[in-house]
Amino acid sequence: MEGTMLISYLILWALVIFLSLLVFALARQVGVLHERVAPAGALMPTNGPKVGEMTDVMSVSDLRGDAVAIGGADSAGLATLILFISPTCPVCKSLVPVARSLVSYEGRRMRLVFASDGDKIDQHVAYVSDLDIKDYPYLVSQALGLAYAVSKLPFAVLIGSDGTLRSKGLVNSREHLESMVESMDSGVASLQDYVEKNMPDFDESIREKAS
Amino acid sequence: MIDPLLPTAIALGFAFLFVAAAWHKLSARGRFEAILRDYRLLPEFLVRPIAMLMPVIELTLGLGWISGLSPRGTALASAVLLATYALAMTINLVRGRIYIECGCGFGTSTGEEQALSSSLVARNILLIVLALLPLAPTTGRDLGTFDFLVVVGSVLTAILLYAGSGQLIRNRAAIITWRGK
Numbered sequence: 001m002e003g004t005m006l007i008s009y010l011i012l013w014a015l016v017i018f019l020s021l022l023v024f025a026l027a028r029q030v031g032v033l034h035e036r037v038a039p040a041g042a043l044m045p046t047n048g049p050k051v052g053e054m055t056d057v058m059s060v061s062d063l064r065g066d067a068v069a070i071g072g073a074d075s076a077g078l079a080t081l082i083l084f085i086s087p088t089c090p091v092c093k094s095l096v097p098v099a100r101s102l103v104s105y106e107g108r109r110m111r112l113v114f115a116s117d118g119d120k121i122d123q124h125v126a127y128v129s130d131l132d133i134k135d136y137p138y139l140v141s142q143a144l145g146l147a148y149a150v151s152k153l154p155f156a157v158l159i160g161s162d163g164t165l166r167s168k169g170l171v172n173s174r175e176h177l178e179s180m181v182e183s184m185d186s187g188v189a190s191l192q193d194y195v196e197k198n199m200p201d202f203d204e205s206i207r208e209k210a211s
Numbered sequence: 212m213i214d215p216l217l218p219t220a221i222a223l224g225f226a227f228l229f230v231a232a233a234w235h236k237l238s239a240r241g242r243f244e245a246i247l248r249d250y251r252l253l254p255e256f257l258v259r260p261i262a263m264l265m266p267v268i269e270l271t272l273g274l275g276w277i278s279g280l281s282p283r284g285t286a287l288a289s290a291v292l293l294a295t296y297a298l299a300m301t302i303n304l305v306r307g308r309i310y311i312e313c314g315c316g317f318g319t320s321t322g323e324e325q326a327l328s329s330s331l332v333a334r335n336i337l338l339i340v341l342a343l344l345p346l347a348p349t350t351g352r353d354l355g356t357f358d359f360l361v362v363v364g365s366v367l368t369a370i371l372l373y374a375g376s377g378q379l380i381r382n383r384a385a386i387i388t389w390r391g392k
Contacts, residue, residue: 013364020371027378034385 048149048168051183055165060115060141063124068113068137070144073163079110079184083171084145084155086116087127091172092154096131098174099156106181109161115139158184215352218345220362222276224369225289225342229273236266250299251308268292282345289342297335300327330380 049055055071062068074080083099085092096114103112114136116124121140128138148157148168158167158180166184171177236243244262247253253261272292275285304327354362 013361016368017364017371020368020375024371024375024378027375027382031378031382031385034382 049147049165051165051167053165055159055163056147057163058144058147060139060144062137062139063121063128066137068139070113070139071159071163074159074161077161078108079161079166080113080159081110081180082113082115082139082144082148082157082159084115084148084150084153084157086118086153087123089153093131095154095171095173095177096133099177100133100136102174102177102181110181113137113139115141115144117142117145156180160184212350213344213347215349215354216358216361218282218349219354219358220365220369221341221345222279222282223362223366226273226277227366227370228338228373229269229276229289233266233269233273236262236269250303251306252299252302286342286345290339293335293339293342297332297339300332300335303327304329304332328380328384330383334376334380 057072058070059067060070070080070082081099081103083092083095085096099112103110114133116127116138117140118124124138124140128134148155150157152170154171156167156169156171156177157165160166167180169176169180171180240262243265244259247262247265248255248258269292272285272289275281276289308327
C-alpha cells in the first residue's frame with residue numbers, strides 16, 4: 001500500500017509540473033501570435049485627402065508664433081514629413097527620435113515638422129524641451145489635423161516637393177515610417193495599390209487556388 | 212502553527228524571484244532607469260541612484276532568502292519592497308497612466324514589457340502575503356529527503372505558473388491596446 005501511494009504521488013507531481021509547463025507554453029504562444037499579427041506597414045485610413053492628390057497650402061503657426069506653410073510645392077525642393085504627436089500619447093515619445101534619425105538619414109531632400117493640437121501651450125513647450133526638438137517646427141493647429149483626417153496618433157503625412165500627397169498613415173515603428181518614404185520613392189501608395197496596378201489577375205488567381 | 216515545509220518552499224521561490232528580478236534589471240540598466248523615470252514618482256536627481264540601488268536590494272534579499280540568515284528581516288524587507296512596488300503601480304493606475312511599462316518583467320519572460328494593470332497589483336499583494344507567511348511559528352518537524360522533493364516540485368510549479376500568469380496579463384494588455392482603448 002505504502003509503495004502504491006508513493007508511486008501515485010510521484011506521478012501526480014510529474015503531471016502537475018508538466019501541466020504548468022504546458023500552460024506557460026500556451027500563454028507564450030498566444031503572446032507571440034499577438035506580436036506577429038501586428039500591422040506591418042503604416043495603416044492608411046481611407047478618409048481625408050488621397051495619395052497622389054495635390055495638397056492645399058495652409059499657413060499654420062508654430063509654438064513661437066511664426067507662420068509655417070504646409071502643403072503645396074516647396075520652394076526649396078524639399079519633401080515634408082509631418083508627424084502628428086501629442087504630450088498625452090505614449091508611443092509618440094518613442095517615435096520622435098526615430099523620425100529625427102530617419103530625416104537626418106534622408107539627407108537634404110526632406111524636412112521634418114511636428115504637429116499637435118490642444119490649448120495648453122505650456123504643456124507643449126515642456127513637451128518640446130523634454131523631447132529636445134526645439135530645432136524643428138512644432139505646429140499647434142486643429143485645422144491641420146482635420147485637413148489630413150488625423151484620427152489616431154502618432155500619425156505621419158509625407159508631402160512631396162511638388163506638393164502632392166505621397167503617403168500618410170498611422171505609424172508605430174521605424175518600419176512604418178520607412179514604408180512611407182519607400183512609398184514616395186517607388187510611387188506605390190500601398191501593397192494593395194501595387195497588386196491592383198501590376199497584377200490585375202492576382203485576385204483571380206488566388207480565388208482559383210482557393211476553390 | 213504551520214509546517215516547516217511551507218517556509219522552505221517560499222524561501223526558495225522568493226530567492227529565485229528576487230535574483231531573477233535583479234538580473235533582469237541589471238542586464239538592461241538604461242531601460243530600467245527610463246521605466247523608473249516614467250513612473251514619475253521620484254525627483255530627477257534621484258532616478259539614477261535609485262535605479263542602481265533597486266537591483267542591489269533585490270539581490271541582497273534573494274541571497275537573504277536562500278542563505279536563511281535573519282529570516283524575519285528578509286521576510287519583512289521583502290514585504291516592504293513588494294508593497295512599495297504595488298503602491299507605485301497603484302498611484303500610476305489612479306493617475307490613469309496605464310501605458311507605462313511596469314518594469315516588473317520576470318527573468319524568464321522575453322519580448323514586450325508589461326503595461327500596468329490592476330492584475331499586477333493583485334499579484335504583488337499575493338506575493339506580500341506569501342512573503343509574510345514564514346513569520347508564522349512552525350511545528351518544528353524535521354524535514355526528510357522526501358520533503359525536499361516536494362519543496363523542489365512546488366517551487367518549480369510555482370515558477371512556471373507565475374511566468375504563465377505574467378504572460379497572460381501581458382497578452383491581455385496587448386489585446387486592450389488593439390481595441391484602441
